[in-house]
Ligand code: ZN
């Protein structure tokens with residue numbers, strides 16, 4: 001038996017004019033899964049806990065985020081393709097623009113000109129015996145990794161997350177000498193980077209063209225590379241991930257999953273999700289467990305765009321679930337469809353509302369015939385916690401271990 005877990009990021013919602021986007025959307029294929037499967041609702045991290053996408057995915061994969069999660073940075077670094085070592089400190093970073101000491105644009109005008117060149121100039125820096133690894137990601141984004149002895153994540157961020165202010169100096173958040181040392185190293189890096197970027201020909205070119213300079217690196221989202229048991233060690237199965245979102249790819253990489261990249265996919269509402277479905281279907285030939293992540297639903301939710309979210313759900317139904325129902329060996333595959341959290345349109349941010357869940361396979365069915373938050377709440381799975389999902393999926397796939405004699 002194979003397993004396919006499909007997560008539509010931020011899919012769960014509340015009511016807009018009496019309906020959730022899932023209720024308003026035409027989703028015949030999802031409804032088929034609901035009719036032939038078993039439904040429920042799920043608190044991905046815990047009841048009343050408002051999850052981030054990283055903590056919720058850890059939980060969906062059966063890990064306790066309260067135990068293993070230290071911050072977003074390491075997952076972004078994994079997503080960017082950096083190999084981290086235990087004890088490394090990682091930050092998400094932005095190229096930003098500074099004028100007269102003030103931040104004038106946090107994203108360097110979202111202009112990528114010269115950023116590769118500037119990234120090259122930030123390689124091989126070292127302060128107080130701590131190596132700094134710098135890697136550019138998509139757009140204005142990057143990751144900064146500190147590698148050395150006696151580092152700590154209890155330091156404040158250099159990114160004030162607003163414009164018209166001076167950049168923050170990192171401060172230790174406790175009295176531990178490790179935190180003092182880490183804040184010092186981050187400040188030394190920030191100052192040195194500023195000096196290098198200011199002098200760079202790439203920035204002179206940008207300024208000559210009237211563009212914002214990319215003359216400072218702002219860091220946030222600190223996390224220490226955790227020691228997490230790999231997915232294969234934990235469950236004894238080989239797993240692959242299909243996602244276009246670096247944070248989610250990073251979570252999967254840190255669990256030792258194979259990450260399959262689909263060049264046509266971009267993680268937005270206009271992503272080529274059909275190609276992702278194809279990649280997931282193909283991956284099922286080789287892997288026991290395939291995880292397919294779709295981001296567009298969350299993007300539309302953060303924009304508060306009902307029409308875009310509904311349209312995205314209809315696209316997922318037609319371009320992802322439809323082909324999966326046609327092409328996957330349904331007799332030998334357990335399929336679960338859910339979200340990592342709700343992102344209600346009205347809030348434009350994540351909420352603790354439980355998400356809908358359907359599991360299709362060799363299951364006891366229930367009376368639910370439509371896939372949505374409210375109909376799934378009447379299903380046979382009732383209300384479960386995200387950390388229990390893997391156990392259910394593995395058991396249905398005949399891959400659970402007997403507890404007791
Ligand atoms: Zn999410």
Ligand code: ZN
Pocket residue numbers: 010053298302343350
């Ligand atoms: Zn989100």
